[in-house]
Amino acid sequence: MAARPLVLDDDRVLPTEPAVRAIAREIFAAVRDLPLISMHGHVEASVLADDEPFPDPAQLLVVPDHYVTRMFVSQGMRLEDLGVPRRDGGPVETDGRTIWRRFCAGWHLFRGTPSRFWLEQELHDVFGVDVHPSEETADAIYDQIADCIARPEFRPRALFDRFKLEILATTDAPSSTLDAHAAIAASDWDGRVVPTFRPDALVHIDRPTWKRDVEELGEVAGVAVDTYAGYIAALEQRREHFRKHGALATDHGHTSADTTPLDRADAERIYAAALAGSVEPAAAEAFAAHMLFEMARMSRDDGLVMQIHPGVARNHHAGVHDAFGPDKGFDIPLPVDFTRGLQPMLNAFGTDPGFRCVIFTIDETTYSRELAPLAGVYPSVRLGVPWWFLDSPHAMRRFREAVTETAGFYNTAGFVDDTRAFASIPARHDLARRIDSGYLAQLVANGQLALDEAIETAIDLSTTIPRAAYAPRS
Template identity: 85%
Template structure:
């Protein structure tokens, strides 16, 4: 791999500085330590993630270290690919079932040989803490240490206390939300609920495949929706009815939220006749790109209406051009590290939705961005005005110590702390969840400590705020209606 260290480079110890990420100025660091001590062991509330429910439904041992820590984590694979590795060599499955590396040890060696590539990235923070705290690893990954670390983790995951449910409990997870297609029967969620295990795992309604008419599988996905919902989806009215029926099914199995990934934040509604016409055109294969874009915006508005009616919190995260490399998408599918941020106009885009529902007590939405320029100019003022809107914390490309700090600096003076929604880990890598939350708690503790040092907050207020950011605010933001 390009940039790899010379063979025979000495192994380095893997040590965690207990003050990592906290401010370096001694007075502020001492305050930050006190604040962090109050939140470091609080429960984890994971309301926005992509761990499969099947992992916890079947509670099978993880197959090997590569499948646990490398293959499902596009933060890891995209860095290695950017330095010349191939997704096939990292074990990422191909859509056509074509050959990819199956040997976990080979994949692990490739990952370890590229360990230096993660210096300065949040992935390095997460991976170090996973290896050190969860698996007891005490040397840094490298070509020389790869096999020993692999064997150590392999030994761990063969034990009962490293099965998914046992880790869920030892991590202190209070609740874990998955991300699920509307047509999913949610059998794994039902299995978890009937198992007698005490872990709380809830689905999240993700309708993207059904509202973006230009997707190649759109018609097939709509037909599947109709079949599962038992509704005739040959017309627009039946389509909406099927979506409502599936949302009800999700609510029955504990869902708290919906999840919407759109290129823009446009929520302009269509006239009913226009929505019906565009839907019919899509079914016949004659929809135009402009019509598809207008329909996607319209459906965001309609999803807001449905959230107002059924109580599901609406999570919106626009501004990412998905599948930037068509060849990678064609061969491997979505979510393989080739989604790239772009600018978003939230002020005009969200205005129709917020005008209609922004002060409605039955509606709640959480808005995320990977466009930092909008924090202080658009999103903080919006969240600071509309009671239905909360501002999602840094996510995806921004879930890093420096970006989290910039977020607090940009939005707090306008929106405060209590118009945000609590940390989201947004991960498929199950074992990384505690580390990701730990980073966020350290950043918030440091930010609050600076306010105390500057005389803007008392220490008791700062500790109370830190606790609220960690557990109280996310519990309230995603509480079921009436709770």
């Protein structure tokens, strides 16, 4: 069988009605080559600090991308067979070519998914691949990509510059030394890579490793954490450490959006019980809600933008988490009550000019009912665009349709790619810009916007709005 050519339709995901598509093309032309602002992602800073060649095509495009691996797991393949490392160092597939062949043999599984969109654009635009992956083409594609990544122009920093990344935010544990960020800042490369403070492991006191993580926090902060006061002081010290290394935001992944604060005495009592290893589930939930409130208070004080993305049952399969660790595709959405959950935080800080927060969700039923009304009145609140399970063409369109009439465009925060797959970043932003161009084109066709307004809005959504949403507080 002849290989199927890989040709990208330049009008992909734009509206199909000819007159609207023509408008969308004009809008998209104004934004397609603008810089990328990546304020929420999971690429490791060490990748850019070390600037070493990527090891092989599988390690670059398959193994770190849980969007890819979870699809194969759903079809019965083991994570070991895809080269995902085990926590215990047990055997997994290490031959990149073998992993790549398995990926190409399963290419049909991605039909209709956003992963297919991103992967096609990566293969075609970044590596020059002109045939679809398949069992027959796997080796040739592997060799072509391997040849590319062996060349200097495909090293991480060169790709960063080629992708027109204006800024890349990483996600980092509070105990991180941020040595990789310091190394980048001290180098002669001018790429901007900033850390993001992610304290989840320290505020969920029922996690098995919580006590060890808190002790590590105290060590790196140089603060005794045997009391609640010391714990709070250590977190504040680490936030300042991050801020001095360029951090612009924090990141919080809680199960619920509850921000109810505790009385100081109750917080101290629960913290002491957790250190003693005897905390009740209800107390752990109350403490997590309290700490979300406390993190808002700290953001008001130090200016770091607070990103909140609740509503995920993390590590749904205990066996996979125990064997492979977190973030292996087994995080599943939950419904969230934002209106009541965020009320304590917003009562305290929602109109405070020193506080800024970006709210994300994967429960899209809340867009028009709760999130757009909240962002449409509280000056501190911005809506994070669809991410994770919602970063797909139809879901992105639904987002604009659900929130724009209530919150407008300028109470959103710009696209976030939320990815570990470095080479996919341009494709993800490209998809978002195409969808926004199509939505704006429909407004023009309906007589709701002039074309020049639509183009200006598209530019703002791509660059002006995210720059403003995460700008350091003066």
